[in-house]
Amino acid sequence: MFNDSIKEADPSGNILFKDIGLLLKKHIENYFKERSLDVRFKYIEPSYMIRAVPANPPRHIYCVHLAQNAVHAAMAGKTGVAMGCWHGHYVHVPIGLAVAGRRQVDPKGDLWHSLIEATGQSPKFFSRS
Numbered sequence: 001m002f003n004d005s006i007k008e009a010d011p012s013g014n015i016l017f018k019d020i021g022l023l024l025k026k027h028i029e030n031y032f033k034e035r036s037l038d039v040r041f042k043y044i045e046p047s048y049m050i051r052a053v054p055a056n057p058p059r060h061i062y063c064v065h066l067a068q069n070a071v072h073a074a075m076a077g078k079t080g081v082a083m084g085c086w087h088g089h090y091v092h093v094p095i096g097l098a099v100a101g102r103r104q105v106d107p108k109g110d111l112w113h114s115l116i117e118a119t120g121q122s123p124k125f126f127s128r129s
Contacts, residue, residue, distance in 0.1 A: 021045060065090055 008016045025043040032039040055063060066083040069090045073081055081092040105112050116122075 019045070 010016055021043055025041060029039070029041055032041075062085070065085070069083045069092070073083070073092050078092055080095050082095055082098050084091050084093045084098075105115075
């Protein structure tokens with residue numbers, strides 16, 4: 001379905017990757033077709049689902065602050081940085097530093113317990129006993 005020898009690029013020269021969802025859809029359709037099963041299969045591109053949900057007010061404000069700080073960083077000539085919020089302060093994080101290590105969540109820490117509370121899950125469900 002995809003020809004790997006043809007590499008398309010955006011105006012900046014970054015390679016544009018094909019949509020894996022369309023490839024999976026085609027394989028699933030072929031699977032059922034080979035078995036003579038009539039199946040109606042709809043593929044909804046995931047980003048439509050993400051865009052379809054409006055941000056709640058705190059997320060909206062957070063995104064506005066990240067965007068404003070990104071503009072300030074760009075106008076200051078900073079490159080290779082990502083915006084972040086650290087202890088209530090918006091910071092410019094070097095991308096190399098941001099991806100240098102793997103983050104881990106302490107299962108006995110506040111972040112983990114906040115997740116369990118926010119999702120309404122039982123702490124027993126997540127225990128490693």
